[in-house]
Amino acid sequence: MVNAMAVDSGKTAGQGQAPGGNDAPDGFQQLQAMLAGKLRAPMAEKLEFNLVELERGRVVFEGTPDRSVYNPLGSVHGGYASTLLDSACGIAVHSKLGPNRGHTSLELKVSFVRGLNDQSGTVRATGTVTSIGRRVAFAEATLHDGQGRLCATATSTLLVFDVESSTLGG
Numbered sequence: 001m002v003n004a005m006a007v008d009s010g011k012t013a014g015q016g017q018a019p020g021g022n023d024a025p026d027g028f029q030q031l032q033a034m035l036a037g038k039l040r041a042p043m044a045e046k047l048e049f050n051l052v053e054l055e056r057g058r059v060v061f062e063g064t065p066d067r068s069v070y071n072p073l074g075s076v077h078g079g080y081a082s083t084l085l086d087s088a089c090g091i092a093v094h095s096k097l098g099p100n101r102g103h104t105s106l107e108l109k110v111s112f113v114r115g116l117n118d119q120s121g122t123v124r125a126t127g128t129v130t131s132i133g134r135r136v137a138f139a140e141a142t143l144h145d146g147q148g149r150l151c152a153t154a155t156s157t158l159l160v161f162d163v164e165s166s167t168l169g170g
Helices: 027-035 042-047 078-094
Strands: 049-055 058-063 101-112 123-132 136-144 150-162
Touching: 027 049, 027 078, 042 049, 042 078, 049 078, 058 078, 078 101, 078 123, 078 136, 078 150
Parallel strands: none
Antiparallel strands: 049 058, 058 123, 101 150, 123 136, 136 150
16 A cells, blocks of 8 residues: 655645655645545545544544444454554554655554454554654554454554655545
8 A cells, every 4th residue: 555645735844855845745734634534545435434633653543343344254354453553554654754755564463352343333543653764664553442442453564765746646
């Protein structure tokens, strides 16, 4: 999953000026548009989860699993939790990127602690950046159910790279 989004231009902040010296928004500014409801990834639309909190290096997504994400055994498929955790890790990293920078997951390790079902309530995936460099970032995330119980954890390694400004928001 490559994450590089565009919104209205603004002054750059965070990790330096954009390649080529333009005034492209940084990752945090791009995500502010997502938080305001101006942008939503197709995966988030399909699985009905949303970005609900945003700080540089920390994000929270919420979703309410229902029977449409069940596996054949009658519980929420692990891919649902994994998608929320991957999104939380990746978007936490994106919130710290400079303009015209993108990322993609290289590795995601998920540990399932408690199963989810349609009675789990609104689940919250909280992602935080543990380390970020010019080419590689590391993040972790937790997923809690509607009663605040830990359901899954994840660690992620992400590739960080330059993105042509013409490809942002395509």
